[in-house]
Amino acid sequence: MKVSIKGVRGSIPTSSPETSYFGGNTSCVTVVEDNCLLILDGGSGMQKIILPDESTNRVDILLTHLHFDHIQGLGFFNPLFEASKEVHIWAPVSTTQSLLSRLSKFLSPPLFPVLMRDLPCQLTLHEISNSSFEIGPFQIDSLYVIHPGPTVGLRIKSKNSVLAYIPDHEPALGPAGMIMDKKWISGFDLVDQADLLIHDAQFTAEEYKGKIGWGHSGMEDVIKLATFAGVKKLLFTHHDPSRTDAQLKEIMIGLKETHSGDLNFEFAREGMEIELG
């Protein structure tokens, strides 16, 4: 399984020399195995995706939720405009509106010039919840996690490895923070023993105290979760848009000084590629 990081920023893209090292695009990751491509979230990082080869006719886009920073790249993804391409979009079901209706709010005038129904590709929408399904060589589990609005995290299993992807998540929401009992941790089943966990870590521990309920995580909590779940490698993502490269590097030095355990962790960076298995 080859995992490629295309977008790491939360909330809004940022473009500046001060953010060019880690990158300024919003959430997007690709996963490839046996020429099968999965795209995790459609943030602005989506514009950088290149299909595995010319003959790739099927693309699966898995959206964790429909907040704008996770879908804003969709309208600029070329395969949507190619009649020969089969595009499947998987996203959390809502109790009130269909996926088509919710996505059409963005992919329609005046926000976007093309209507979803006019997209030339062969488009199929799949509504997921606490679901298990297969795409090519991948076995995928989705589970609702704590974040405003219907939001899922993903566990993607291939022949030899497991990737967990939860870019927007607040497992420590509550008066006492995260309850260190695997039955009581949002998303635990997704991250348990994962080879790689890509997880929301927008805030420092100090910042999180003032942002409780915003739907995002403090870095210390994510380290605690990953360590408790036996994760092998952890990538922080959903970087705060105001955070510069220098600040991220400085924060990482501090975290490494205080966490000297076995967990391998770092900030996700655009262009990063990781081979699992």
Place this chain on the structure above:
Amino acid sequence: MASYEIEIILNRQLADCLSIPVFITDISGNLIFYNEPAEEILGTRFGETGEMKVETWSTIFKPLDEKRKPLPPEGLPLVKTLQDQHPHHKVFWIENLKGKLEKISVTSYPIIGRMGKFLGGVAIFWETKDT
């Protein structure tokens, strides 16, 4: 999958913030969480007992009607909620751990998740000033 669904987890986190006694059960009535105010009613601590089977925790209370006659389980709000997945409310008497009678009101509601799936029940015990 071993973890509780987030609707259950969030109910526990809410209960943890409240100063009124809250009991959370799974769909079978097993007590999966009770908060600190509820610990005073049960006379046990969640940290010590952990989850309790329905047959264990349901015998701790002695619910009585207005005439101080035992109330059958099927007349209790939480039992009704677990059966019909609707909210219920009732005022009745319980004999506390010291054998003293207390009048309480209980509200119960079902936890119906995003998928419309029934996940468990919650009972809230309210103090009543009536005697």
